[in-house]
Amino acid sequence: MNPDVRVRFAPSPTGYLHVGGARTALFNWLYARHCGGSFVLRIEDTDKARNTQEAVQVILDGLRWLGLDWDEGPEKDGGHGPYFQSQREEIYERYFQHLHAGGHLYQDNGAWRFRSPREIVTVEDLICGRIDFDLTNPGTHPDMTIRRPDGSWIFHFVNVVDDIEMKISHVIRGEDHLSNTPKHLELFKALGKTPPRYAHIPLILNKDGSKMSKRDAGASITSYIDGGYVPEAVRNYLCMLGWSPKDNREKLEISETISLFDLEKVNRRNAHFDLDKCFWLNGQYLAQMSLDRFRELCVPVLNKAGVPFESEASLQPVLSIIKEKIKNLTEVPLWVASFFTDHYEYDSEAVQKTLRQPKSGERLLALASEFESLHAWTLPEIEAALKKTASVLGFKTGDLVHPTRVAVSGRSVGPSLYHMLEVLGQKKTVTRMRRTTELFSL
RNA sequence: GACCCUAUCGUCCAGUGGCCUAGGACACUCCCCUUUCACGGGAGUAACACGGGUUCGAAUCCCGUUAGGGUCGCCA
Numbered sequence A: 001m002n003p004d005v006r007v008r009f010a011p012s013p014t015g016y017l018h019v020g021g022a023r024t025a026l027f028n029w030l031y032a033r034h035c036g037g038s039f040v041l042r043i044e045d046t047d048k049a050r051n052t053q054e055a056v057q058v059i060l061d062g063l064r065w066l067g068l069d070w071d072e073g074p075e076k077d078g079g080h081g082p083y084f085q086s087q088r089e090e091i092y093e094r095y096f097q098h099l100h101a102g103g104h105l106y107q108d109n110g111a112w113r114f115r116s117p118r119e120i121v122t123v124e125d126l127i128c129g130r131i132d133f134d135l136t137n138p139g140t141h142p143d144m145t146i147r148r149p150d151g152s153w154i155f156h157f158v159n160v161v162d163d164i165e166m167k168i169s170h171v172i173r174g175e176d177h178l179s180n181t182p183k184h185l186e187l188f189k190a191l192g193k194t195p196p197r198y199a200h201i202p203l204i205l206n207k208d209g210s211k212m213s214k215r216d217a218g219a220s221i222t223s224y225i226d227g228g229y230v231p232e233a234v235r236n237y238l239c240m241l242g243w244s245p246k247d248n249r250e251k252l253e254i255s256e257t258i259s260l261f262d263l264e265k266v267n268r269r270n271a272h273f274d275l276d277k278c279f280w281l282n283g284q285y286l287a288q289m290s291l292d293r294f295r296e297l298c299v300p301v302l303n304k305a306g307v308p309f310e311s312e313a314s315l316q317p318v319l320s321i322i323k324e325k326i327k328n329l330t331e332v333p334l335w336v337a338s339f340f341t342d343h344y345e346y347d348s349e350a351v352q353k354t355l356r357q358p359k360s361g362e363r364l365l366a367l368a369s370e371f372e373s374l375h376a377w378t379l380p381e382i383e384a385a386l387k388k389t390a391s392v393l394g395f396k397t398g399d400l401v402h403p404t405r406v407a408v409s410g411r412s413v414g415p416s417l418y419h420m421l422e423v424l425g426q427k428k429t430v431t432r433m434r435r436t437t438e439l440f441s442l
Numbered sequence B: 001g002a003c004c005c006u007a008u009c010g011u012c013c014a015g016u017g018g019c020c021u022a023g024g025a026c027a028c029u030c031c032c033c034u035u036u037c038a039c040g041g042g043a044g045u046a047a048c049a050c051g052g053g054u055u056c057g058a059a060u061c062c063c064g065u066u067a068g069g070g071u072c073g074c075c076a
Helices: A019-035 A053-065 A087-100 A154-164 A177-190 A221-226 A231-239 A254-260 A275-288 A291-305 A312-322 A329-340 A348-355 A362-373 A378-392 A397-409 A417-424 A426-439
Strands: A008-010 A039-042 A105-107 A109-115 A120-125 A128-133 A145-147 A170-174 A197-201
Touching: A008 A019, A008 A170, A019 A039, A019 A053, A019 A170, A019 A197, A019 A231, A019 A254, A039 A312, A087 A105, A087 A145, A087 A154, A087 A362, A109 A177, A120 A177, A120 A197, A128 A177, A145 A154, A154 A177, A170 A177, A177 A197, A221 A231, A231 A254, A231 A275, A291 A312, A291 A329, A312 A329, A312 A417, A348 A397, A362 A378, A362 A397, A362 A426, A378 A397, A378 A417, A397 A426, A417 A426
Parallel strands: A008 A039, A170 A197
Antiparallel strands: A105 A109, A109 A145, A120 A128
8 A cells, every 4th residue: 555656647628538548547546546546637628729618527427437536636626736737827837937947948939949958868667668768869859849829838848747746656648658758757857856657558449450539439438338338347348458367357346456456467569449348248247247236227228218117126027037138238128118018019020920920819819818817927837837838739838938928028039938927917918918919910 | 751669369368488289258150058039058260470599498588570559749
């Protein structure tokens, strides 16, 4: 445990949370939690042109959805704020004057540039190792601009100032910043401050190795939120992109990931994103989570879809028989609806395949009568009645099972039939079976 | 173009000089289980980029080539 460990996630509000950014946030968060340190969220909104409240909200929502709570940041003051760069003007001005007084700055066409000391700068990276950058040639490494003619600030400068002011101990960020690091080190030196430790994590690319852009499947965290994914599953998948517990396990409780996580064990090669595997893990989480958690996730989805369930309690038995069968929350309304409404749709293909068959009406009516006569509506009773009817009529079990399923739910896929009927109830089952034969004139 | 990072099955992750005729997972194919769809169980296809070294011995260390990615902004 080391409370002096302070890390930060510093996104700029571009209007969406990229999956790579989310993983950067995740690794920062994991490291902070592992060390017992602090996770700071800082919004880098120096580019006034494209800053909106909504764009910030998308980031906050995404992080919260993934369960990445910050100790300091927007809506959570921790004594190092404000946490929006747009509100830190005086701080930057102060540091600017300091650099200016030290003779490190000069003006060029109205913009302010930092005069590089022209040295070989060594980066000691926790993941990439020791790297020497030769900055002695102005031709290949021009002096960086830190302030525009209109007085606004450039990324490199404010990023460094904030890391100093916020007492950041470890900078964990994407590898796209590795080549920027020597510049930042020059700034720390000129300001007379000790730089933080650096850890550059590899990038996430598309499965084919191309750069992942906003439009690509799985690129935006919003697409998981809206796409029926379970947050803990997505978080787990992201943990395994560039890191692993080294023992071939892939589904890991977050608490265990926290205790095992370490920067030294992070991979050095770029990861190619595989949505199929994320989807598989989502199904694993769904199947194995508690019924209460499942209900918690299903309720908003059902409400949004307008499925008229009576109460959360009435949902429980229904959800318990579908939980292990679905792989994505978006499937839930379709699997649940027919339990709560008589106006379910009949899938035309299913009707054609199982109802529009010789003697299907006879079978359904016979079974409905048998069901009606049952005194106890339990799993074994239902199963026995169906098998008995099948044998009396001279049909195979499946010849009764399939039409019955379509009759009471409108679909050819669903939970185990006996469980489904038990939950539906005796009366509804019988009514629906008879109604179906009339509806299709069987 | 210059500089930097990387290089094991299609993909993710193991492997840090001998235990590797390279292991686990996703995807794919086949089989079993089965009232549907899934789950589960079993089997299979499939990789150390290439070339030089070092060493008794290399996926593991070194060099080069090639390939991929990144940075070189008055974007962040």
